[in-house]
Amino acid sequence: xxxxxxxxxxxxxxxxxxxxxxxxxxxxxxxxxxxxxxxxxxxxxxxxxxxxxxxxxxxxxxxxxxxxxxxxxxxxxxxxxxxxxxxxxxxxxxxxx
Numbered sequence: 001x002x003x004x005x006x007x008x009x010x011x012x013x014x015x016x017x018x019x020x021x022x023x024x025x026x027x028x029x030x031x032x033x034x035x036x037x038x039x040x041x042x043x044x045x046x047x048x049x050x051x052x053x054x055x056x057x058x059x060x061x062x063x064x065x066x067x068x069x070x071x072x073x074x075x076x077x078x079x080x081x082x083x084x085x086x087x088x089x090x091x092x093x094x095x096x097x
Contacts, residue, residue: 033066 005012037044048056075083 030066 048059051059078086
């Protein structure tokens with residue numbers, strides 16, 4: 001496949017996507033899932049009601065992965081005591097390996 005750009009082409013975005021700009025693909029996927037759920041809510045509820053309790057929980061857990069961002073703890077948010085605990089755990093794990 002031929003490269004559509006030539007060397008030093010001014011149309012090339014060398015900086016990439018700006019930091020913090022939304023990922024359109026993820027937003028489109030979330031929107032599609034939301035519309036699907038809105039359009040099929042009664043059928044989904046009836047199917048959900050037929051599930052065993054453990055299967056209901058598994059379904060909700062899988063669904064939330066598409067709606068909520070994953071929880072991430074930043075090292076900057078941890079206290080010195082928490083960092084010491086993590087460091088000790090890591091030291092113990094590497095010794096026991």
